[in-house]
Amino acid sequence: MANPQFLSYVDEHQQQFIDKLAEVVAIPSVSGDPAYRQHVHDMGAWMAKHLKELGAEVELRPLGKQVLDGQEIDLPPAVLGSLGNDPKKKTLLLYGHYDVQPALKEDGWRFDPWVLTPDPDNSGKLYGRGSSDDKGPILGWLNVIQAHKELGLDMPVNLKMCFEGMEESGSEGLDELIEKEKDGFFKGVDCVCISDNYWLNTTTPCLTYGLRGIAYFKISVSGPKRDLHSGVFGATVHEPMTDLIQLMSKLVTSEGEILVPGIKELVAPLTDEERKRYDVINFSVKDIDDAVGASVALSDDKATTLMGRMRYPSLSLHGIEGAFSAPGCKTVIPAAVHGKFSIRLVPDIGLEEVTKLVTDYVNAEFAKIKTKSSMSVEMLHGGEPWVADPNHYSYRAAHKATEAVYGVAPDYTREGGSIPVTLTFANILKSNVLLLPMGRGDDGAHSINEKLDTSNYIKGTKLLGTYLYELAKAE
Amino acid sequence: MANPQFLSYVDEHQQQFIDKLAEVVAIPSVSGDPAYRQHVHDMGAWMAKHLKELGAEVELRPLGKQVLDGQEIDLPPAVLGSLGNDPKKKTLLLYGHYDVQPALKEDGWRFDPWVLTPDPDNSGKLYGRGSSDDKGPILGWLNVIQAHKELGLDMPVNLKMCFEGMEESGSEGLDELIEKEKDGFFKGVDCVCISDNYWLNTTTPCLTYGLRGIAYFKISVSGPKRDLHSGVFGATVHEPMTDLIQLMSKLVTSEGEILVPGIKELVAPLTDEERKRYDVINFSVKDIDDAVGASVALSDDKATTLMGRMRYPSLSLHGIEGAFSAPGCKTVIPAAVHGKFSIRLVPDIGLEEVTKLVTDYVNAEFAKIKTKSSMSVEMLHGGEPWVADPNHYSYRAAHKATEAVYGVAPDYTREGGSIPVTLTFANILKSNVLLLPMGRGDDGAHSINEKLDTSNYIKGTKLLGTYLYELAKAE
Numbered sequence: 001m002a003n004p005q006f007l008s009y010v011d012e013h014q015q016q017f018i019d020k021l022a023e024v025v026a027i028p029s030v031s032g033d034p035a036y037r038q039h040v041h042d043m044g045a046w047m048a049k050h051l052k053e054l055g056a057e058v059e060l061r062p063l064g065k066q067v068l069d070g071q072e073i074d075l076p077p078a079v080l081g082s083l084g085n086d087p088k089k090k091t092l093l094l095y096g097h098y099d100v101q102p103a104l105k106e107d108g109w110r111f112d113p114w115v116l117t118p119d120p121d122n123s124g125k126l127y128g129r130g131s132s133d134d135k136g137p138i139l140g141w142l143n144v145i146q147a148h149k150e151l152g153l154d155m156p157v158n159l160k161m162c163f164e165g166m167e168e169s170g171s172e173g174l175d176e177l178i179e180k181e182k183d184g185f186f187k188g189v190d191c192v193c194i195s196d197n198y199w200l201n202t203t204t205p206c207l208t209y210g211l212r213g214i215a216y217f218k219i220s221v222s223g224p225k226r227d228l229h230s231g232v233f234g235a236t237v238h239e240p241m242t243d244l245i246q247l248m249s250k251l252v253t254s255e256g257e258i259l260v261p262g263i264k265e266l267v268a269p270l271t272d273e274e275r276k277r278y279d280v281i282n283f284s285v286k287d288i289d290d291a292v293g294a295s296v297a298l299s300d301d302k303a304t305t306l307m308g309r310m311r312y313p314s315l316s317l318h319g320i321e322g323a324f325s326a327p328g329c330k331t332v333i334p335a336a337v338h339g340k341f342s343i344r345l346v347p348d349i350g351l352e353e354v355t356k357l358v359t360d361y362v363n364a365e366f367a368k369i370k371t372k373s374s375m376s377v378e379m380l381h382g383g384e385p386w387v388a389d390p391n392h393y394s395y396r397a398a399h400k401a402t403e404a405v406y407g408v409a410p411d412y413t414r415e416g417g418s419i420p421v422t423l424t425f426a427n428i429l430k431s432n433v434l435l436l437p438m439g440r441g442d443d444g445a446h447s448i449n450e451k452l453d454t455s456n457y458i459k460g461t462k463l464l465g466t467y468l469y470e471l472a473k474a475e
Numbered sequence: 476m477a478n479p480q481f482l483s484y485v486d487e488h489q490q491q492f493i494d495k496l497a498e499v500v501a502i503p504s505v506s507g508d509p510a511y512r513q514h515v516h517d518m519g520a521w522m523a524k525h526l527k528e529l530g531a532e533v534e535l536r537p538l539g540k541q542v543l544d545g546q547e548i549d550l551p552p553a554v555l556g557s558l559g560n561d562p563k564k565k566t567l568l569l570y571g572h573y574d575v576q577p578a579l580k581e582d583g584w585r586f587d588p589w590v591l592t593p594d595p596d597n598s599g600k601l602y603g604r605g606s607s608d609d610k611g612p613i614l615g616w617l618n619v620i621q622a623h624k625e626l627g628l629d630m631p632v633n634l635k636m637c638f639e640g641m642e643e644s645g646s647e648g649l650d651e652l653i654e655k656e657k658d659g660f661f662k663g664v665d666c667v668c669i670s671d672n673y674w675l676n677t678t679t680p681c682l683t684y685g686l687r688g689i690a691y692f693k694i695s696v697s698g699p700k701r702d703l704h705s706g707v708f709g710a711t712v713h714e715p716m717t718d719l720i721q722l723m724s725k726l727v728t729s730e731g732e733i734l735v736p737g738i739k740e741l742v743a744p745l746t747d748e749e750r751k752r753y754d755v756i757n758f759s760v761k762d763i764d765d766a767v768g769a770s771v772a773l774s775d776d777k778a779t780t781l782m783g784r785m786r787y788p789s790l791s792l793h794g795i796e797g798a799f800s801a802p803g804c805k806t807v808i809p810a811a812v813h814g815k816f817s818i819r820l821v822p823d824i825g826l827e828e829v830t831k832l833v834t835d836y837v838n839a840e841f842a843k844i845k846t847k848s849s850m851s852v853e854m855l856h857g858g859e860p861w862v863a864d865p866n867h868y869s870y871r872a873a874h875k876a877t878e879a880v881y882g883v884a885p886d887y888t889r890e891g892g893s894i895p896v897t898l899t900f901a902n903i904l905k906s907n908v909l910l911l912p913m914g915r916g917d918d919g920a921h922s923i924n925e926k927l928d929t930s931n932y933i934k935g936t937k938l939l940g941t942y943l944y945e946l947a948k949a950e
Contacts, residue, residue: 212706216804225768231687231892234789234819235731236763236780237771241792242729249724254717254846256710288711293700296712296847305711314709316808317716319799324815326796329691329855331817331892333791340799342806344709371729372771380804417706417806 001404002466009147010461017143017461018126018454022116024098024135025128031076031099031169034068040076040165043098047079047138047163054145056081056161063166063173075173076165080185083145084158090471091158093189093431095421096138096196097167100130101446108448124454131452133445137195137438137460138163144465156472160189167196167421175424182428191394191471192425192433195464199440200413204282205402205463207395208435210310210414211422213345213385215354218321219247219362222336223373230331238371239333241323247375248339250365252315256298256308258343260361263313263354268347270311277390278303278310281411291441310414314344340380344416351382386423387414392432397470404470405463436467476879477941484622485936492618492936493601493929497591499573499610500603506551506574506644509543515551515640518573522554522613522638529620531556531636538641538648550648551640555660558620559633565946566633568664568906570896571613571671572642575605576921583923599929606927608920612670612913612935613638619940631947635664642671642896650899657903666869666946667900667908670939674915675888679757680877680938682870683910685785685889686897688820688860690829693796694722694837697811698848705806713846714808716798722850723814725840727790731773731783733818735836738788738829743822745786752865753778753785756886766916785889789819815855819891826857861898862889867907872945879945880938911942 010017029043030036048058063075076099103113109127111117116128130136141161148155166172178186199206221240228237252258285305288297299305308314321338324330343354362377389395390412402410419435426433438460444450485492504518505511523533535552542548551574578588584602586592591603605611616636623630641647653661674681696715703712727733760780763772774780783789796813799805818829837852864870865887877885894910901908913935919925 214706214806216806223767223769223771228767229892230789230791230793230817231689231819231890232784233763233767234791234891235783235787236773236789236891237767238729238731238773239791241794242727242731245720245723245792246729248720252717254713254721254844254848256713256717288708292698292703292708292712294698294847296698298711298713308710309707312710314705314711316705316709316714316806317720317798318705318805318807319716319809320795321800321802323792323800324794324796325798325800329815329817330793331689331691331791332793334794340804342705342804344706369729372769373729415706416709416711417704 002462002469003153005151006147006153006465007462009151010143010458010465013147014458017139017457018116021126021131021136021139021457024139025116025130026114028114028129029099029165030102031166032102034071034073037073040099044077044079044165047098050142051079051081051161054142054149056083056145061177063177066172078174078177079161079163081161082159084155086158089156089158090190091160091188092468092471093186093192093425093429094141094159094161095163095192095194095425096141097134097164098138099165099168100133100135101168103129103448110449125451126454126457127449127451129450131450132439132443133450134167134196136452136457140195140438140457140461140464143461144468147465156468160186171421174421178424178428186429189429189431191392192429192431193394193436193467194419194422194433195436195438196419197415197435197437198443198445199437200281200283200411201287202440202442204408204411205406206411206413206437207390207398207402208413208415208437209390209395210387211385211418212416213351213383214342214418215345215351215358215382216340216342216380217358217377218380219244219339219375219377220336221247221373221375224333224335227335228333230333233333237333238373240337240373241334243369243371243373243375244320244337244339246369247362247365248317248341251317251341256314258313258315260358262357263343263349266349266353267312274311275303277412278306281306281413309416311346313346313349315341317341345385347385347387349385351384355379355382383418383420384423386426388426388433393474394432394434394471397474398434398436398467400470401463401466404466405459436463477937477944478628480626481622481628481940482937484626485618485933485940488622489933492614492932493591496601496606496611496614496932499614500591500605501589503589504574504605504640505577506641507577509546509548512548515574519552519554519640522573525617526554526556526636529617529624531558531620536652538652541647553649553652554636554638556636557634559630561633564631564633565665566635566663567943567946568661568667568900569616569634569636570638570667570669570900571616572609572639573613574640574643575608575610576643578604585924600926601929601932602924602926604925606925607914607918608925609642609671611927611932615670615913615932615936615939618936619943622940631943635661646896649896653899653903661904664904664906666867667904667906668869668911668942669894669897669908670911670913671894672890672910672912673918673920674912675756675758675886676762677915677917679883679886680881681886681888681912682865682873682877683888683890683912684865684870685862686860686893687891688826688858689817689893690820690826690833690857691817691855692815692833692852693855694719694814694850694852695811696848696850699808699810702810703808705808708808712808713848715812715848716809718844718846718848718850719795719812719814721844722837722840723792723816726792726816731789733788733790735833737832738818738824741824741828742787749786750778752887753781756781756888784891786821788821788824790816792816820860822860822862824860826859830854830857858893858895859898861901863901863908868949869907869909869946872949873909873911873942875945876938876941879941880934911939
């Protein structure tokens with residue numbers, strides 16, 4: 001249990017916390033657009049100033065330069081903070097990001113995305129870019145520290161903090177910083193907590209212990225040296241597009257079965273313990289239908305559907321570069337086409353293995369095709385899957401904190417996508433990483449009308465604080 | 476044989492004819508860009524003025540308005556001319572177009588595309604936009620008339636002329652004009668000659684007696700109401716792109732065999748007479764390799780290759796609308812995708828039949844796929860194939876004229892693409908149409924560095940004139 005004074009303080013300062021969230025949402029710290037870069041720096045400076053006021057030691061660490069739209073500009077700095085250095089306490093590393101996705105009112109936002117706006121219907125939703133991704137969660141941590149400082153309470157653990165300003169733009173420079181500082185700033189970290197994902201649904205808190213990796217492939221097929229007219233050359237030459245479509249049709253079935261031999265055999269066996277975690281998750285297949293707006297789920301079974309997203313690989317065909325892609329009619333025989341697809345990776349499908357399996361298979365299938373086209377297959381980018389031990393003391397602490405604040409046990413979820421820094425922390429710091437989300441599954445992090453529910457912000461602040469107390473006690 | 480005075484006149488006026496071609500190439504009559512529209516009108520007026528000076532009755536017939544890039548602008552007029560009205564003579568309809576494709580020096584032209592430029596290497600090539608497509612051929616006709624007028628020679632046939640200014644932009648308004656005037660301006664036409672295509676190669680004159688038609692299809696597959704993230708939804712929902720690729724893979728083999736049942740059975744049988752026409756064509760498979768810049772021909776046999784282009788249907792996959800088509804990586808599951816493909820039509824594959832065969836087949840193949848996606852297939856645009864009787868007296872006349880001017884028998888070719896006005900004249904005027912090209916296969920009509928060889932321009936002018944004499948004699 002957390003200190004009761006802390007919990008009361010959070011309730012009493014709800015409006016002040018919302019006002020502070022409004023203050024940071026008003027800083028449009030879009031990392032992907034050079035025109036907004038100064039705002040990202042301003043937001044980093046805001047973080048440093050407030051952390052200092054709260055008693056932390058803070059450094060704004062430069063991460064070098066980047067070239068964006070032809071300009072060389074400074075990367076936003078990493079905000080590195082430390083609070084407490086008691087050798088008798090555990091040391092927790094917090095990670096979050098202070099940059100946000102782009103947002104324009106004319107994209108269809110109900111309100112100005114840079115003005116935190118409470119829902120006029122009193123639903124408690126707070127609309128604004130960054131409200132949930134990730135300014136709400138990082139202010140949650142600041143709220144916890146503020147409460148303890150103002151109440152004169154001792155923090156239950158030592159904190160190290162790493163807040164970056166490039167998460168929405170590939171986290172440039174961060175991996176290098178972590179590698180460089182693993183025996184410096186990051187030395188002594190016992191475990192890591194990241195609050196930068198979402199509940200699976202809109203009602204049940206969750207702890208996230210896994211992320212799928214990815215291997216993104218390109219199959220290139222070429223023949224003629226230039227695009228041809230199908231009237232003149234149709235039925236006289238081998239057409240690269242025909243060959244590519246044949247190859248792409250051999251990768252996955254309409255029911256989602258991966259046809260590349262050897263991949264599904266690599267998937268880690270399903271244990272009874274893991275299986276039970278899916279059975280108890282608060283979820284239904286209708287949640288998928290609602291999320292995508294159509295009844296197109298592969299399975300009618302809840303656990304099968306959840307395991308499809310969380311613990312099995314998937315293969316998606318994304319598109320073709322070089323072919324005709326505009327509306328209307330064009331009678332082109334494209335000279336060279338590039339099919340794009342990716343495979344989501346799970347334990348124990350490693351990037352190197354899957355790349356070899358895919359390359360060998362595509363080459364073998366191409367050899368069966370009677371064509372004079374040339375073909376090559378390439379892995380364009382990849383990331384390994386990540387799974388943490390959900391029985392680690394950090395997870396047990398978060399479990400108890402969730403029960404204390406929300407009155408329910410959390411769902412244990414794995415996510416279908418990637419958060420690359422998770423794997424970096426796990427691998428370089430050799431540390432358990434806990435993903436402890438604040439927001440709900442419908443927050444619309446990268447969409448229009450991003451929001452954070454007031455109850456998630458306030459209870460989320462209590463959850464983060466309570467987790468620190470449980471973490472301090474855990475063994 | 477033509478009047479020898481005529482032939483001498485052409486030789487003596489070579490430089491004057493080239494100067495006149497330079498004069499019209501300098502009018503950038505690009506029909507596809509509203510910024511150039513006044514130049515198209517100027518070119519129409521040039522045609523009318525010169526035809527009048529040569530003694531023709533001329534009308535600039537307005538064809539209405541069009542909306543281009545949001546502006547309503549006047550269509551260029553049809554230039555309708557008549558020369559001679561002797562009931563004892565045959566009446567020949569000439570068609571050509573005075574508009575051109577766009578051209579910008581910075582696209583890679585060696586010389587200013589609007590300045591007719593002789594090759595500095597004295598190859599005889601005359602570079603300039605429209606030199607071969609189609610200003611050279613229409614000036615060829617004017618040169619013939621000029622020679623007869625200045626020499627005081629009687630024209631061997633009556634001429635009607637229809638020159639349009641929208642051929643490169645869909646011939647808007649022309650079909651309606653032909654239909655409206657079939658018993659008016661076009662009444663009494665015995666046969667039609669169009670000089671707006673090319674020799675098959677660079678050495679042998681040809682007469683073209685067939686064009687393939689086209690049926691352009693779109694297969695649409697949709698499922699989710701919005702694009703999805705493959706991390707979140709991969710292996711949980713049916714993906715429209717997977718279904719579309721399955722369907723597209725069932726249409727044609729890498730060897731060019733159309734898999735839609737019933738189509739190849741419709742192809743008109745190959746007669747011995749027709750087969751012989753391919754055997755004697757001056758052509759080799761290497762010409763295909765040279766044209767496309769790679770050794771990717773479907774067959775090593777000359778006649779098979781020629782028949783692939785000229786007398787058999789072909790199916791080309793053009794691309795996919797709605798999928799990811801840019802360079803780089805994007806992990807999208809597209810919500811709705813539209814596969815585009817077309818089938819080139821030949822006798823006796825009619826548009827209606829092929830549409831039904833394709834629609835039934837795609838629906839049947841989709842029914843075999845286990846998916847919850849929705850699918851529809853649609854014919855977006857189509858044109859029937861055209862074949863003329865190459866034994867018609869107009870072809871026999873052109874054959875003799877070719878032998879007289881070039882000293883060789885012409886190849887008899889069919890083209891793989893379409894020239895829609897050919898079919899309109901054939902169908903509405905119930906008339907034999909002869910395609911009598913002036914330029915060579917490497918003229919680059921729609922590319923950079925379009926050219927017309929001086930010898931093709933001058934001998935071509937002689938050919939057109941000699942054809943009139945042979946036509947007058949033919950029975």
